[in-house]
Every structure is written in C-alpha cells, then in structure tokens.
Amino acid sequence: MAGNSFGQVFRLTTWGESHGVAVGCTLDGCPAGLALSVDDVQRELDRRRVGQSKVSSQRQELDRVEILSGLFEGRTTGTPLSMLVRNTDAKPGHYEDIKQLYRPGHADYSWDVKYGFRDWRGGGRSSARETIGRVAGGAVAKLLLATAGITIVAYTLQLGGLRAQQIDEQEIERNIMRCPDAAVAELMVAQVDQARRERDSLGGIVEVRARGVPPGLGEPVFDKLQADIGKAMFSIPAIKGVEFGEGFGVAHARGSQHNDPFVRHADGSIGTSTNHHGGILGGISTGEEIILRLAAKPPASIAQPQSTVNQAGDPATITVHGRHDPTVLPRLVPIAEAMLALVLADHLLRQRMDRV
Amino acid sequence: MAGNSFGQVFRLTTWGESHGVAVGCTLDGCPAGLALSVDDVQRELDRRRVGQSKVSSQRQELDRVEILSGLFEGRTTGTPLSMLVRNTDAKPGHYEDIKQLYRPGHADYSWDVKYGFRDWRGGGRSSARETIGRVAGGAVAKLLLATAGITIVAYTLQLGGLRAQQIDEQEIERNIMRCPDAAVAELMVAQVDQARRERDSLGGIVEVRARGVPPGLGEPVFDKLQADIGKAMFSIPAIKGVEFGEGFGVAHARGSQHNDPFVRHADGSIGTSTNHHGGILGGISTGEEIILRLAAKPPASIAQPQSTVNQAGDPATITVHGRHDPTVLPRLVPIAEAMLALVLADHLLRQRMDRV
Amino acid sequence: MAGNSFGQVFRLTTWGESHGVAVGCTLDGCPAGLALSVDDVQRELDRRRVGQSKVSSQRQELDRVEILSGLFEGRTTGTPLSMLVRNTDAKPGHYEDIKQLYRPGHADYSWDVKYGFRDWRGGGRSSARETIGRVAGGAVAKLLLATAGITIVAYTLQLGGLRAQQIDEQEIERNIMRCPDAAVAELMVAQVDQARRERDSLGGIVEVRARGVPPGLGEPVFDKLQADIGKAMFSIPAIKGVEFGEGFGVAHARGSQHNDPFVRHADGSIGTSTNHHGGILGGISTGEEIILRLAAKPPASIAQPQSTVNQAGDPATITVHGRHDPTVLPRLVPIAEAMLALVLADHLLRQRMDRV
Amino acid sequence: MAGNSFGQVFRLTTWGESHGVAVGCTLDGCPAGLALSVDDVQRELDRRRVGQSKVSSQRQELDRVEILSGLFEGRTTGTPLSMLVRNTDAKPGHYEDIKQLYRPGHADYSWDVKYGFRDWRGGGRSSARETIGRVAGGAVAKLLLATAGITIVAYTLQLGGLRAQQIDEQEIERNIMRCPDAAVAELMVAQVDQARRERDSLGGIVEVRARGVPPGLGEPVFDKLQADIGKAMFSIPAIKGVEFGEGFGVAHARGSQHNDPFVRHADGSIGTSTNHHGGILGGISTGEEIILRLAAKPPASIAQPQSTVNQAGDPATITVHGRHDPTVLPRLVPIAEAMLALVLADHLLRQRMDRV
Numbered sequence A, B, C, D: 001m002a003g004n005s006f007g008q009v010f011r012l013t014t015w016g017e018s019h020g021v022a023v024g025c026t027l028d029g030c031p032a033g034l035a036l037s038v039d040d041v042q043r044e045l046d047r048r049r050v051g052q053s054k055v056s057s058q059r060q061e062l063d064r065v066e067i068l069s070g071l072f073e074g075r076t077t078g079t080p081l082s083m084l085v086r087n088t089d090a091k092p093g094h095y096e097d098i099k100q101l102y103r104p105g106h107a108d109y110s111w112d113v114k115y116g117f118r119d120w121r122g123g124g125r126s127s128a129r130e131t132i133g134r135v136a137g138g139a140v141a142k143l144l145l146a147t148a149g150i151t152i153v154a155y156t157l158q159l160g161g162l163r164a165q166q167i168d169e170q171e172i173e174r175n176i177m178r179c180p181d182a183a184v185a186e187l188m189v190a191q192v193d194q195a196r197r198e199r200d201s202l203g204g205i206v207e208v209r210a211r212g213v214p215p216g217l218g219e220p221v222f223d224k225l226q227a228d229i230g231k232a233m234f235s236i237p238a239i240k241g242v243e244f245g246e247g248f249g250v251a252h253a254r255g256s257q258h259n260d261p262f263v264r265h266a267d268g269s270i271g272t273s274t275n276h277h278g279g280i281l282g283g284i285s286t287g288e289e290i291i292l293r294l295a296a297k298p299p300a301s302i303a304q305p306q307s308t309v310n311q312a313g314d315p316a317t318i319t320v321h322g323r324h325d326p327t328v329l330p331r332l333v334p335i336a337e338a339m340l341a342l343v344l345a346d347h348l349l350r351q352r353m354d355r356v
Helices: A038-048 A108-115 A121-126 A128-146 A167-175 A183-199 A225-234 A246-252 A330-351 B038-048 B108-115 B121-126 B129-145 B169-174 B182-199 B223-234 B248-254 B329-353 C038-048 C108-115 C121-127 C128-147 C169-174 C184-196 C223-233 C247-252 C329-353 D036-046 D107-114 D122-128 D128-146 D169-172 D180-198 D225-234 D247-252 D329-353
Strands: A012-017 A022-028 A065-069 A083-085 A150-159 A204-211 A238-246 A262-265 A270-273 A290-298 A304-308 A313-319 B012-017 B022-030 B066-067 B081-086 B151-159 B204-211 B239-244 B263-266 B270-272 B289-294 B306-309 B315-320 C009-016 C022-029 C064-069 C081-086 C151-157 C204-209 C237-245 C261-266 C270-272 C290-296 C308-311 C315-318 D011-016 D023-026 D064-068 D081-086 D151-159 D204-211 D239-244 D263-266 D271-273 D290-296 D304-309 D315-316
Touching: A012 A128, A012 C128, A012 D023, A012 D064, A012 D081, A022 A128, A022 D011, A022 D064, A038 A065, A038 A128, A038 A330, A065 D011, A065 D023, A083 A128, A083 D011, A108 A121, A108 A183, A108 B182, A121 A128, A121 B129, A128 A150, A150 A167, A150 A183, A167 A183, A204 A330, A225 A238, A225 A290, A225 A330, A225 B239, A238 A246, A238 B151, A238 B182, A238 B223, A238 B248, A246 B204, A246 B289, A262 B306, A270 D247, A290 A330, A290 B248, A304 B263, A313 C308, A330 C204, A330 C329, B012 B129, B022 B129, B022 C009, B022 C064, B022 D204, B022 D247, B022 D315, B038 B066, B038 B129, B038 B329, B081 B129, B108 B121, B108 C237, B121 B129, B121 D247, B151 B182, B151 B329, B151 D315, B169 B182, B204 B239, B204 B329, B223 B289, B223 B329, B289 B329, B329 C329, B329 D023, B329 D329, C009 C128, C022 C128, C038 C128, C038 C329, C038 D204, C064 D122, C081 C128, C108 C121, C121 C128, C128 C151, C128 C329, C151 C169, C151 C184, C151 C247, C169 C184, C204 C329, C204 D204, C204 D247, C223 C237, C223 C290, C223 C329, C223 D036, C223 D225, C223 D239, C237 C247, C237 D247, C247 D204, C247 D290, C290 D247, C308 D263, D011 D128, D023 D128, D036 D064, D081 D128, D107 D122, D122 D128, D122 D239, D128 D151, D128 D329, D151 D169, D151 D180, D169 D180, D204 D329, D225 D239, D225 D290, D225 D329, D239 D247
Parallel strands: none
Antiparallel strands: A012 A022, A022 A083, A065 A083, A150 A204, A204 A290, A238 A290, A238 B239, A262 A270, A304 A313, B012 B022, B022 B081, B066 B081, B151 B204, B204 B289, B239 B289, B263 B270, B306 B315, C009 C022, C022 C081, C064 C081, C151 C204, C204 C290, C237 C290, C237 D239, C261 C270, C308 C315, D011 D023, D023 D081, D064 D081, D151 D204, D204 D290, D239 D290, D263 D271, D304 D315
C-alpha cells in the first residue's frame, strides 16, 4: 500500500527506479510566494551526486533537475512542484547475471516476497538513487525554513574508530568525507581507501543539527517532533540507529544530572542552560539547538564473494559488481539534512494551526 | 494540528489528560470478526498500571477499562472500538503550587509556548498516563497479530551499568524490573531503591522483539517498517534513542562482517544465517526476528530542588512533589510492546494490498 | 478499512452503535484557546434529538453529553476533545425477530456481505444515532467559525410537492418541520402526519447556507471546497443528491446567463453581483454566500409489510416495528449544519498555510 | 495546504499548469503485477483530448504520455507510477491582455485572494488541462477494476432541453457528443454549434454507471462509497450537482415506493428487484449497478464581452479569447469515468482489510 509520501502538510512524494527512465518527486503543500530557482535545487543535488570523489560510487550522472510545475515568475504558486531528473548512466547489464540471486544486506529477498517480483536493475527502487527526490524536496524545505531563520547542518562524526575531535563547520564541505575535523577527515579518507582496496565497506555516524528552530514545533502525542524526525531518518537506506541529545548515553544518567535547568537567556528568551535534551521536550521544540545522530551501516554492496541463495533457495556464491560506495557517510550528509528540513518545514506549517 | 492518531489503516487515536475526567482511545480499522473481551484489554492495562511496586509511582489507579462500541457478541464488528478508563486518583492539588514554574526535563515550557497555556495538572496530556490508550489499542493489535502467529516480547535490558547477562523470557514477569536475568534484576531493584532514597531517577535500555513476523511487511520508501517503528518508539515519553539489530555498533562494522548470508532454513523457508540486520532489510521484514532497543532517559520528576524559571522568566527553585517513577523501565515494557504491536498490525493489513 | 474520521486538520472521529453502550466522538485538531462549555454542545444535540415532536421518532433519549478531555478552565487546550453520550432507551428486542431478514432500503445486506456479520440492533452503526458524534463535533466547529464571523443556517425547503415560498429564517426553529415558511410548514406537518398514519414515509429537500465565509477557502484540485462539502453531505444517511448554486438547473443554462459578473461591493470588497455559482468558484470560496441543497430519501423504516429475503436468500415478508421518523427533514437540519461547519472549520485552518 | 492527492490507498497526485512545461501525475498504491502498457493510458488520454471536433476547444495538443517509473517488463512493480505529458501548444500570449481582469465564472479572483498571486496563463492549474493526470491515473484504475470484472461507462444524457431517449451504449463513442441516442446526439451537435456561433456555451448532464461492482465496497461512516464518489465528482471543474439513483426525485417519493425489495437473482446472488437506490445502501455497494448523474455548468469562457473588475476592483469589460469548449459534456465523459474508476479502485483495495 502507498508509502511513498512524507509529511502531512508539506508533503513530498518521490518516485523512480535506479535504472529506469528517471527519478523525481512531487511536492504538494509548499506555500505560495516562496522565491525558488532551479539552481536552488541543483545545488543540493550536486552535493549528493555520485562520482564526486574516490570515497563514492563511480557512476556518472549529471543529475540535472527540471522543475515542471508549481513555479511562476520565480515564486512558488501554491500548486504542486514536480521535479524530474533523467537517468543517463544506467547500466542494468551489471545486474543481469545476478538477477536471481539475493544480495546479502539488500532488499532483494524481502522485495520479492512482498511484491512477487522486482525490478532487479541496481536494486530498482530500493537504490539510494531514490533519495534524489528527497534532496530536491529538501532543497525547497530549506528555503522555507530560511524564511523563519532556521538553518540545518550535518556532517560525518565518526567512521569506525575515528571520531571528529572538533566541530569546525567551515571545514565540512572542504573535505570529501564531510568531516568537521580536517585532521580526522584525512585519516578517514585513508581508511575508506583501504577498505575499497580490500573490496569492503565501512559504517559510521552522521550528526545533524538545526539552529533557530522556534519553540513550539511538534504535535503531541504521536507526531512529536522527535517521532517524525525519527521516522524520517529511519526511512533513509542504511540507517540502523537514531538518537537525540545524549541518546543512548541516558542509560547511564541520573535525573539530577540529565535535567536541563531552565534559564532566561541573554536575549530575554527562555531556554535551558545545558542541552542534554537535544532541543525537544515532550515532543515539542524548546528553542535550543536540535541535535541528533544517525548510525549508518556499511554499504551492503561489496566486490568480494559472499554466500547466499537464489530465488529457489539453492545455495550460491555472489559477487556484486557495479559501482558502489565504500561508505555512505559523505553522501548521507545532504540526505539527512534534506529529511530534517522536510520534517521541520512540515511542523513549521502545522504550528500555524495551534491556536485560535 | 491534529497529531493524536497513529497508523494508516489500523488507526489508534488516544485522548485524555493525567488529572482530567478520563483517558481512553478510539481504534478505527480493526477488521471485523476478531474475538475480543474486556479481559484481553484489562490484562495489558494491569501490566502498565502504577502502584504495583516500589520501583514505580505510588499513584493508586485501578485503570478499569470499559469498551463502549465496536464489539458485538464477543467479536469486533469492523466499527470503531471506543475504550474508556476513568481517572479516580487524580490529585491536581499536588501541582497547584508549581503551576507557574517550568519543571526541568518536562514539556511545561514548550507546551506553554505552543498553545498559549496548558493544563498544568500533572503534566496534563504530556503525562505518561496518556499511554493507557496506547496499551488498550495495543492489546487489540496483539490479538490480531496472534491470528497470524506473531508474538512480541520486551524487557529491561540495562539500567545504568547493569545489563542483563542472559535472556530468560520466563523470568521477565517474575521480577518487578521486568528484567530477563533474575540476578541482575535484583541488583537493579537495589539500585532503583537507592536512587529513590536519594530523590533521584535512573535511565536505561529496553529491548523489544517480534517473532513470527512474515517476510514482506513494510512499505517503501517512507513507510518502511523500521521508519514506522522508529516513529512509534520515539513517540513514547522519555525515549531518546532507538536502534535496530546491531544498532550504533554498525559504526564499527565492515560490510563483509555485517552482511547476513541468505540461507535455506531447516523448514524450507529462505532467511539469513545470522541476524545483524534485526529482521528488516530495505524497510521490509525478512522473516527473521525483529530486534530493537530503546534508550529511556531518567524520569524528569525528582523530589529534590532544581533551578528553573517561572512563566515570566524569573529564576526560581522548584521541588516536584507528587507520585513519580524512579525509573520508567518496567512500565515502559508493556508500552513498547503495544507500540510495536500497533505498527505490525497496521503493516500486516497494509500488506494485503501489495499485489493484484 | 478505517473510515470513521472526517477532516484533514480539524479531524472528527465518531464511534458507537444505536443500541450499544454509548455513542460519541473524538475531535482532534481543534486549536487551543477556544471558549467552550458543555452547554454549547448540548444545545446542538438537543436540536437533533428524537422524541421531540410527532414528525420524529418516539425513542426517548436525553442525549446528555459529557466532555471527557481537551477542556481546561473553559477553553480548549489543543488536545483531543472526547465527548460521550450514553444510550439509555436502547430496545434491541424490537429487532430480535427480524435479525435474519434484510430490511429494504437499509444497509443490512451490504453490511453483512462486507463484514461477515453485523450488529443487528437497530441498524447498529448504520443508524442515524451515529450522527450524535457529528453534531457534537459540529457544535465545536460552529464556535470556531463564529470567531471568524461565519454563520451557518439550514432548513427544510421542500417536502414532496410542498416547497417553501419564502425564506424567513426567524421562522425555522418555530415549527417542527424547521421550514422557513410558516404556512407551508403547516401543510408539511399535515402531510407527514398523514404519511405516518398510512405507515409510510416522505422525502424532501434541505437547503444549507453559510454566510461570512472569507474568500480563499478550499484546496485545489481534489480538496475543493465543494468536493469536501459534497463528501460531507453524501456521508449523511439518506442523502441521494447534492447541488450548489443553480445546481441541476445549470443543465438548462447558457454561459452568458450563468456567469456572475464581478463587481466592487458597497463595502469595498470584490464579489459578484449575482450568485448563480453558490459561493464557490474553482473550488475556492468567493466570499459570496455558500448555498447548497440536499435531497433526502424517505426513511426506509416503514411499518407496513414489505417483501424481502433472509440471509439465506429465501423470500420473506418483513414489517419493521420500532420507533422511526416518517421524515428525516427536521432532524437533518442540525446534522447538515454540523457537517458544513466541520468542512469550513477544516478549511479555515488549512487556509493558514497557503502563503509563505 | 496540500490538496492535490486523491484516494487513501490507490492514491493519485496530479500536478501541472495549463501553459506550464508539462502536466502529469504520480500514482502510488497500485498493486504489483498489473499488466500495463503506455497504450492503455494513451487510449484514455486520446478520448479526453481537445481539438477532436467542432464541439470542443481547438487547442492542438497530442498529449503523448510517458511512463517514467513503476513499470517493469510490462507489469506494475508496486512502486509509484509517474506519468508525464508535455504541453506543446501552450499560447500564454492569449492571456497577457487580461491577466489583471477577473474572468466571470472562473477561479481567477478566488485564486488571487487565496495565494496572493496566480499563474494567469490559461487559468494555470484551475484549467481543465489538469484533468490529464486524472485520466492517466483513471486508466490504470480501470485496468485494476477489470481484473475484478468491473466496468464503467459514462455518456452525455442531457444538453439544455435535449435528453437522450434511449441508452444505446454502442452509440456513445460514435458521435462527438458521446450521447447514447444517435438522433438526440445530432440535435445536440446542432445546438452546440449554434451556441458557439452565438459566442455562448451550454450546460448539461452526464450519467455514469458502474457494473460488476461486488457488494461490500465503501467504508462507513465518512468514507461511504457515495461520499467518496461525491467528492470525486465535485472535484471536477464545472460540476454543480451530483445525484445517485433517483437523486433529487426522492423529494417526491414515499418509502413504500422507493424501497427496493431484496430478492434472490437468477444466478443465486442476493440483490434488489428494482434499483431506485442506485447501487449503494448505507454507504456500501449492494452489487446492483451504480448509477449517478452530474450537472455540468456551461463553460465560463465565452467570446462575448462581459462586465467584471480588475485586481484593484475597478469596473472593466472583458472578452475572453483563446480556444474554448462550447460545452464540456463530451470531454467530461472520460474524466467522470476516470474519477469513478479511481474511487472504486481505492475501495476495492480497502475492502481487503474488512475482515480478520
């Protein structure tokens, strides 16, 4: 049953398969009057694009976006934005040989059971190529958030045992790992490079932050802000864990330490003097910075032989060729930003209905 | 804007405040013909009830449920089930003194900003008392799942530095911590007891499992099974982290280790020989056990003085009296089970529409 | 599948069966801060109550409503309003004899086929008693609309060949037909009385109007204002036709006559000099009065023998005893008002998100 | 707020403006395994295409559809179908002169008030060109319905005082009015031709029927089958009235005449001996033919001077040039079929969840 839409009022529907004609999205519910250009969207798509460095897949796609509707004289009209990116470097032949084998760590088997058959070309719709529609929609969300003074930033926090020791946001886009610590970034690149040579892949952690989020966003009791963000993040391929503020560290905490005292900030606003809670209390934003972390598994596609079965259940050995990412982390950064932007845009609009 | 419903087709709406007249729920979308009795629901409510032991709040509520509709001659009719629990031990006077102060770690401030005012009696709707409606709905979900051979179990895995060393499911309901390791449970109780005496509270981790889940549940790309479960869990008060399978451990993993080889099981079904993935691949269940963990923060209500501000932003000291849980873990167990049951029931029904 | 909720953001869920324990509703999405009392709701329920006159059913129900949540110190809190009315005069015994027969004009057969069995007591949930939840929710909607200067009125326009010749709104609540023409009302009462003596029932037309609706309500292209109103009205039992403005009369119209010229009104606002369109153009309100008419079929329950079949398909004769309305018109009036209020409240809130 | 999607589980989102780059749709929730080709969709689009005869607009559009996703090896995959039609004969210049005037009978004014500005080129999204996405989605719905033995037919029943005297379905596609009575069709064409010469337009009535609909479709109480059909039809531009079965004729009916006796049909199934009810009772299909009628207003665009105001509210005279339909009836036929198909497909799938 239909599951390709996200958001209640700022509502994105993505479509498209990895090696089909095109991928894209329809964004319904964007308010009228938002200044928007193709470049605003293209810029974000360029950030998630493949073939950018030695730590990402070598598939060559320009990912040129076309905006087909909803835009008139440089502003959104209140009607759906339809955005389209043609697939130009599709090479389904890479998958012809293994179309009857289930790739370990991939959705091939569960997809077959669910739908009776599947588009086996590069994972079809389970490919990360689907996230193009998310990033396009997220680009519009970011513009809407900007009108309210909200900014979002994400970065690679950890790869294996390597963790950023400092958060220099200026550094993020300067290195191919999108790590805010230049020295650690260098070590990470070396580690990814080695994993690639060993035909293996690596997991890690991305941290995401939103600043300028006004207090009051989030809808108790099921559409709490952390609940919708949690859903958004767990809908991204490869994500196995999500935590806010202190996250799993709360298992070791006491209430007396963990509770953040309320204070009056220098600008007169009320807030908390510490931010263990990560910007959300009771499902509603507090005005403090929203902080979360995502655990991303090592990409399942690795160029070494693995044991599996075919559709009949017979044992087989599979080697996944094709062009793959040895780590998803740097490309996950713009995707995670897009998903957080989509959630916040949705709740920014929903908040308008809170009071008479 | 409306956020008190959960599920697309098996759809629960909860309502009610901690110290209002009653709490309850409306469950729409339950198929007709499901055998159901009041006892089925009462049993689950009794598990989450307060006043059961020295590790939970001393508020005395019988939580007797009444089923007002949707049931005829012992079976569901396909019409909405309305379920009601009267509040009998409400003591709003406990909160009169602090109604203008923001309790640290609570939703008081964010709620005030959002709605302009709030029901300050025991947190109003942000109270965990709201979860009665969830557990009532979850009880019906469990019955539906049982018709498909699906069972759910949750337990306290960790409290501070104490972690269950063995998982003996028979043990869970035998101790007041709902820990599957009797020896560790005893240590946990002692630790909670001490925290209570110190007027403090403790965080921890609950693990949740579902068995017998058929492969094919979950709707790409946004309503992935882990996405909807993630949302469900993050909608529970106090949850700060959710992880599936290896969870945050994937940060240290390599693809070659983390990928679970597909095999033919002894019963002829296809599955995986290991279960690092936690029962879901590509957002769709694989037929393997679903495993997840929840990080619960220490309850914010502690009976020691804390610094805060009042509604005007002036500094103040607050001491939260009332009857509180020194840890949420044992009561979180039935709530987490209920939420997982609701998600699985929803997707079990949604799966019926996957194929022509 | 779940179909008991109405509205996207001002969202009403009704529940309950005719001869069950109670009927009621949950209203989610009502903004915080709306002044509301039990009396506001009771007043509307009293208008739709049975047993009020010789033109309605003789079932005796007080329909006392209880508000269980969402209200604090006289104002809505932004949390769900749960409202409850106990059934006190349920007499399921009236239906015991005919529980295996399909009453002509009723939902018995289609309900049986759909769900496999049914609550046969008074039609169960297909009874008009379900509309109590709608009227309760509609009462809250009317209060919200009042804050924006919107008022709604409905009345019996036509019964058989009798049609109101003048619309005196002061007259509506003065006669038991709720007809705005006192003289015609008298004739209608006589006609209903005669039909009742002949153990028969009568159809007719109700007209509904909304004034003070600001221009701009309605969401192209599927949630057009007339589309959502149309759905609302066709969800009321007995409605077989809905028309706006000139309605079916447009079949005979020419564009040059039917188009309403735009003008500047005396108050400076833009509007139309005539109102053939009925207050909505392109799915969006124009600021002119919204006018629609509903065709209501004669009640299916009549106390004369009718031929039918039983569950096995065998021919049978059925005589429906019990307490029935010889016409639904006067009681349809508050129900139609409630449904229109629900739609307008929903769109009034949705409009808040139209612009950046 | 987002209103461009229709259907709960078989969910269509349309996008695009009359003189923008393209129009199209995304269809989510179509089950996997449905045989589908581009021709299946193109055939329906060709039926609604303009420029086909002297009774429709002379705009020349080939309306070639491209299916961008969701289709693999001739079958739907369970993922969203994205369909695209480029606008090739857009002539926005036709509208440049009148962009500040409000065309009588059109959405120009209400759109401006709602969104603050509008795409004035040919009505932008309020143009009937938007219905291309509906017809494309409806084509897929028809294929799904065909697998269940359901067929849909619509035709022009009435134009002004001319009404089909016989329903010969073979005749429908043989004449340009799509009238099932050849003789009356000829008179209709003459009348339309005359109206066009007089620079005027005509209203009328379309009748729509569905056969083979199994009993049990429709979801009480708000998503009743007639309620969802009612919404679908009122979402089509120009529709001012919808009626089922006897429709507004019920105002003159008595229960004893109007009730349809239940009988056992020759094939053993249960049904009714007459069909005054139009195939739906209690919101649920009965298995009898579904019959409804739509009243369509005369097209608002007429090539004669009309009085109006400009955006400032100043009086003005407007003459709408461009290429317009003197009647919408023949082109309404495939659109009405598409909308009915979408509703039935949605409910056919929803019905799968009715029972345990």
